[in-house]
Amino acid sequence: xxxxxxxxxxxxxxxxxxxxxYQEVVVSGVTLVVQPVGSGLGKIVQIRxxxxxxxxxxxxxxxxxxxxxxxx
Numbered sequence: 001x002x003x004x005x006x007x008x009x010x011x012x013x014x015x016x017x018x019x020x021x022y023q024e025v026v027v028s029g030v031t032l033v034v035q036p037v038g039s040g041l042g043k044i045v046q047i048r049x050x051x052x053x054x055x056x057x058x059x060x061x062x063x064x065x066x067x068x069x070x071x072x
Contacts, residue, residue, distance in 0.1 A: 025068055030054050034068060042068040 034042035044064050
């Protein structure tokens with residue numbers, strides 16, 4: 001494999017020290033990948049759905065904050 005990049009190899013192959021803990025949550029039947037940002041809050045990082053209409057809903061747009069409730 002040949003990798004053409006203007007970046008130094010140290011940046012391309014650098015190990016990430018602090019991996020961001022992502023969680024999958026289901027909200028209204030839609031699976032979302034969320035990054036916890038506070039106590040009971042999460043920021044939407046990714047939508048995992050095969051329904052194109054879900055991607056148009058403003059409440060599911062990446063960057064929106066949602067309430068995460070934990071159920072044992």
